[in-house]
Amino acid sequence: MTDLAITASGLRKAYQDKTVLDGVDLEVEAGTIFSLLGPNGAGKTTTVNVLTTLVKADAGAIRVAGHDLVTQPKAVRAAIGVTGQFAAVDELLTGQENLQLMVDLTRGATKQAVAELLERFDLTEAAHKPASTYSGGMRRKLDLAMTLVGRPRIIFLDEPTTGLDPRSRRTMWAIIRDLVADGVTIFLTTQYLEEADQLADRIAVLDQGRLVAQGTADELKRRIPGTHVRLRFTTAAELDAAARVLTDAARDDEALALRVPSDGGTKSLRSLLDRLDEYALSAEELSVHTPDLDDVFLALTGHATEVPAK
Numbered sequence: 001m002t003d004l005a006i007t008a009s010g011l012r013k014a015y016q017d018k019t020v021l022d023g024v025d026l027e028v029e030a031g032t033i034f035s036l037l038g039p040n041g042a043g044k045t046t047t048v049n050v051l052t053t054l055v056k057a058d059a060g061a062i063r064v065a066g067h068d069l070v071t072q073p074k075a076v077r078a079a080i081g082v083t084g085q086f087a088a089v090d091e092l093l094t095g096q097e098n099l100q101l102m103v104d105l106t107r108g109a110t111k112q113a114v115a116e117l118l119e120r121f122d123l124t125e126a127a128h129k130p131a132s133t134y135s136g137g138m139r140r141k142l143d144l145a146m147t148l149v150g151r152p153r154i155i156f157l158d159e160p161t162t163g164l165d166p167r168s169r170r171t172m173w174a175i176i177r178d179l180v181a182d183g184v185t186i187f188l189t190t191q192y193l194e195e196a197d198q199l200a201d202r203i204a205v206l207d208q209g210r211l212v213a214q215g216t217a218d219e220l221k222r223r224i225p226g227t228h229v230r231l232r233f234t235t236a237a238e239l240d241a242a243a244r245v246l247t248d249a250a251r252d253d254e255a256l257a258l259r260v261p262s263d264g265g266t267k268s269l270r271s272l273l274d275r276l277d278e279y280a281l282s283a284e285e286l287s288v289h290t291p292d293l294d295d296v297f298l299a300l301t302g303h304a305t306e307v308p309a310k
Contacts, residue, residue: 004063005030005154005185006051011060013046020046022209024060028202030153033176033186035200037193037293039301042206044189045085048158051187052082065153081152085159087143091132095123095142098131102149109149117145121175137168144175154185161195173199193293203293207301217293218264224291224299227264229272232257232285245279246272264290 006028013021020043028034038044049055051064053073062069065079089098099117103109118124121141126134131142140160147155157176161169169192176186176199190196196203197217204214213220221227231249233239233256242258243251249258262268269288276282291299 003030004028005032005065006034006187007061007063008051009061011047011050011062012058013043013050013055014058020209021050021057024206024209024211026204026211028185028187030185031180031183032201033180033188033199035188035190035196035203036206037190037196037203037297038206040191041208042301043209044206045158047206048082048156048187048189052080052156053077054082078150079153081147081150081155083144083147083155083157083160085162087136087139089131089134089139089142089146091130094128094130095134095138096127098142098146099149102146106150108151113149117148121145135168137164137171140164140168140172141175144172148179152184154187155179156187158189159191160188161190161192169195193297197293205297205300212300213296218290220296221290221292222264224295226291226295227262228289229260229262229269230257230285230287230289231260231283234284238281241279242276242281242283245275245281262288264288 004027006026008024008026011021011024011026012019024043024047036044036047046055050057051062051069053069053076057069064076067075067079069076090101093101096114096118099114103111103113118127121144123138123142123145126138131139134142144160161172164172173195176188180186188196188199200217202215203217203220205212205220213223231242233242236253236256239251239253239256239258243249246258246260249260251258260272262272
């Protein structure tokens, strides 16, 4: 049986007459990156707040790190770390002092953790500088380093790269991958669809408090119309012959190519190749094109991608 880090069944939360979460079911495998996507107001942050014991759910059975969220909240808190949308560092303290403060507040943390984390996050040179002098990327790294003081098994990252430049964002991606390689489970919310595509083992799309889809990035992309196989030929005669066989294909005479509708699966691709073989046809080049996560997001939620301000 697969080890599950987080399970939620029938998760519900309302504020007065506004339902924020409406029967959400989640399963997050241990040692993986799970990404929750959704437009603003979909319920992403509320989901994180509930799973991290910050907000009490109105209904639902929830287990985090093997512990019941309602009856064992202290055990849940001891197993998790949380990094919110904004770096929670004390700007009047140095990087080292911020980490030392977390060590002093965390049971079982050692003083050696400060030096180890400063080195791991490439903050040693800036260790004695006030956090107010740090760049956005450095503050994010320090914030995550502070989260790791207690060696959490599960880390919730709520839009951790919002506002970062591309280089800082990719540095954070590398850190996240390293954490998972060490056995940590990551629960990631993000508005950057490329981020989810690059990092997540599984993705769930939340809209108006309900999960509208779950799966790997490739599985979600295959659900959206527009997937096709592009076949490029070397001569116009080969293109003509293939077009007579593949009557549902759209042709591009200038590129000597055909665009064949497909679901992108192995079975349909094999069927297409067998069909070409049957008529002794071969393509110079074959490529499979699928919709990206922007297309998935728009199709499932009815909203365009909302890019945070830089």
